[in-house]
Amino acid sequence: MPIELPEDERTAAIASIQRYFEANMEEPIGNIAAGGLLAFFLEEIxxxxxxxxxxxxxxxxxxxxxxLDIDLHEEPFQYWRKFETPRRRK
Structure with missing residues (x-):
């Protein structure tokens, strides 16, 4: 299943790639190249x-x-236990 971004997220991702190139690389990257790089990353990584x-x-x-098992577990057949009296030890 290919990973696709909604159009607004794709646009923001391309702008982010362009900004990264401007800040960290010697050459800026154009819109089309940034879109291609994004497509590569989405497909490959x-x-x-x-x-x-x-x-x-x-x-x-x-x-x-x-x-859930620990938090919600209920012991069955507990009705009669409430009527039992504690047994005395001798």
Whole structure:
């Protein structure tokens, strides 16, 4: 599944790439070249970042599922226990 950005985010990303080149490189980068670089990053590196984010989300969800069992567990058949009297030790 290709990673695509909404148009406003794509525009902001291209502007950020251009700004980075202006601040850190000897040559500025044009709009079309910055768009190509962004497309390359999204296709080549984007899936690795995406997959890592999914793995982290799965880890967090698994941890929450374990906590659900602890937080929400109820012992069954507890009705009669409230009528029992504590047994005396001899």
């Amino acid at each position: 984007g899936p690795a970042v995406y997959n890592r984010a999914i793995a982290e989300a799965q880890e967090r969800m698994q941890a929450r599922i374990v906590e």
